[in-house]
Structures are given as C-alpha cells and as structure tokens.
Amino acid sequence: MHHDLLRRCTYFTDLPDVILTAAASAAQVRRVLGGEFFFHQGDPASHFYVLAEGNARLSQITPEGRQIIMGLIGPSHEIGIIAAIAGAVYPLDLQAIQDSLALTWDRATLRTLFDAHPVLALRALHMVSARFVELQDRYRELATERVERRLARAILRLVAQVGQPASDGVTIALPLARQDLAELTGTTLFTVSRTLSAWENVGIVRSGRERVTLCDPERLTAIAEDLP
Amino acid sequence: MHHDLLRRCTYFTDLPDVILTAAASAAQVRRVLGGEFFFHQGDPASHFYVLAEGNARLSQITPEGRQIIMGLIGPSHEIGIIAAIAGAVYPLDLQAIQDSLALTWDRATLRTLFDAHPVLALRALHMVSARFVELQDRYRELATERVERRLARAILRLVAQVGQPASDGVTIALPLARQDLAELTGTTLFTVSRTLSAWENVGIVRSGRERVTLCDPERLTAIAEDLP
DNA sequence: CGTTCGCTTGAACTAATTCAAGATAAGTGG
C-alpha cells in the first residue's frame, strides 16, 4: 500500500493521515528496469520520485566525460523535489541499478498538494536543506581528507544504508565495482583496489567482484574518524 | 529603503509590491563589525539574513581545526533560510569581512510571512535548490579538476561577484589573502602563491598583499575551461 | 572452453604538500 511506503520516507513521516492519503492517491507508479534511467542530467525536471523498490545511482558527467557518483539510494528515498520549481532541470542522472519501482508526482500535482497542505512545501524546504548540509560536509571531506578516510566513510555510509547481515559481517547489498567506489570518493579504481586489499589483509573487510563485506566496523570507524 | 534592497535579491525579485512591503516592514536591522560573526556553526538557526552592506565569509571548521571557505557574499545575498525550519542549526560560520549591515527575520516572522504569502515558501525552496546545484558543481570540480583550474574558476567567480574596475583590469574588492584563496579552492597557500606568480609573469593577473587584479579574463577563462 | 570483465599489483611519474628561509609590505610606538 502506497500509504505505508510514504510513512517511511522522512519527507512524509509523521504527517496527518489525510495528507498521506491525498499524496498517495495522487501518485503515479513508474517501473524502471536495471540499467535504465529515471531521468538524465539536463532534462526538464518534471517529476518528483519516491523509490519503492530497487536501488539507483545519482551521477553527474563532467564536460570531459568523466563520471562522478553523487549518491546511491534505496527504497523510501525521495529524489527530484526540484520538479516543484517551474523551469528547473535535473542536475544529474538517476539510473536504476536493479529493476526499480517508484511513486511519482508531476509538477501540477505537486503544486496542488502544496496548495492544499502548505506543510508539504515546508517539508520540501527541510529536505533540500538537510541534503545541502550533507553535501557541504562531503565537500569539506573531499577538500581536507585523504582517500583512505573518504573511502572508509563511504563504505560505512553504504553499510548503514543498504547493509545486509552476512556470516562474517555486513555486506553492501549492491553490485558495487571498484570503479563505482572510486567515482563515489573522488579517486581512481587502482587506489580503491589497493586500499581494500590492505584492509582485507588486516581483516577489516572482505571483498570481491562488485562486492564488499565489512567485518570490523570498529576499526573502519577508527580509520574514518582518525582515532588511534 | 529596505523595499529596494529586497527587490534586488533573487529571493524577492519580481514579487508583488504588497509582499515586498510586508517583508520589508517585518525586517529587523542588524549591524556587525568587520571580523565579528553573524552566527557560528552549530548555533540554533534563529534568523534569516539579507546582507545590505559589507561583505561576509561563509566558512566551516573541520573537526581537526582546519578551516575551509564555502563562499564569500556581498550585498543583496540571502543567507540562513534554514532558520525557517524548527530545530535546525547553522551548518557554518558567517563572519563579516568589513563592517556590515543586514536585514533579518526570525523564525516566527518568517513563518507568518510564509503563511500569508505561500509563494515565499516556494521561493525558499527554489533558492536552496539553486544553491544545492551550485554546490554539486563545485563538488564535481573539486573531485575531478586540478588546482590551477579550480583557482581560475574561483577568481572568475569572485571578479563577477565583487569585481571593481581598475586601471589595468578588474580588482576583487575584498581583502583576500593567499590563505583565503587556498581555503576556498581546497589547496594550500603555497600552491596559490606559486600559481598567481606564474600567472603574473604572463600578464594574466596582478596581485599583491590581500589583493588580486584580473588583467586578462580571456586567458584565465581559457585555463578555467581548459581551452587552447 | 575460450572470452570477457573486473580486479590486483608493480613501477614510473607527477601534482601538490610540507618545511624552511628569506623578502616585502603594513602597521606601531617612540
């Protein structure tokens, strides 16, 4: 039921039932196959999405054709509230990693909801502000910290987001290549490979083809936070 | 007159007079001396500001005590709309560079204005979204581009923002030390100094103690955009 | 069973940092 999905998003959480119902019943459903795109960078921002099933990658292409990953998202994550703004374009690509399902609202519907329930506009402001602060922190991280630490944080973030318990730790439940981790942390696949190998040698992680398992969260946190 | 100042901010521009008047008459005035802070990182976000006179620096301190500059702002720039959100804290410092004057609204006032004129909430969303996209671009820049190019862009941005015509080019009308440029571009003051010296030798800029003059915008743009 | 794709590792290289020393310029107080 859409209603329950919405209740789990931070955007809709704790709102009165009447608003949830209004939003849920105004939603469209969109299915996107793994590898396909919800939208591309530069497309007119027409729809706001809440991911229901699957996983997706937020990425940007540099003018030179180099790709960087701005984030990886899973169910109940909201994307594209910029669609509420007339004339806006999406600032990045949203690509499904696995077959995915999303609820979606177009601008007119969104505006109707905002007009009926002004709290939704404030919530949108809240959401973008929170993302802004997060991005600011990652910016600072990129400007001031070494690759090993950035990679440690990226893995801790991913484990928190999409971790699945495994026999010897927690596995990141996404096919995640070295190249992806490199684009996520602003480095090269070689450096990622070397770093993961070093960590594996001391038992912090286990990793293989497009897969990383975190075995020793304490020690990885120590690296991320620069503790003893 | 406050009304005119507001008309020049992108946040208020093109709004009906009645809204501008409502906003202007609800504003408080705050004066801050050069070097003093409007607010600190971590303070409860109580006020939204529009800078009227002076210049200010947006900066963050890392847990290790290293500072990075997120931006430099001048008159008619809006800061701190996060104050509209209950429980939020400022994510960075805002420090006056010169004696400054700002219009300011506290949360209750802001909410009253939002209720009376819902377009203001949408505008807030618009503003934060625009800043978000800008920051994303700078993030990509930091992740993928070399220091020289980042510095070139930073200087072009500053010239556009606070440039003042001079005899031999356009001067950045701010006391701006090498260290400031380093913190703005994610590098060290030494690298900034070397790069500016190299540029000065080929006539792209002239620079001295806390001062940079851009003499050849075309060539600096060529560096920023990686043209021939 | 061979081909493909992702991963690893070594070696050379480089952009940028770090550290040190000195030069230059701007106040400050006698």
Next chain:
DNA sequence: CCACTTATCTTGAATTAGTTCAAGCGAACG
C-alpha cells in the same frame, strides 16, 4: 620620521599521496 614588530607573500628543496600505465590474474558467462 625611523626603527621595530608583525603579518603576508615568495621561492626553493625534499617528500609524498595518489595517478597513470602496463601486465597479468581469476571468476563469471555464453
């Protein structure tokens, strides 16, 4: 007005984190 002090800037030399390139390994997949 000049010496003193302080802050900013420059430059060189050594170092290093990370990149780039090349070669080869190994698991997945048709």
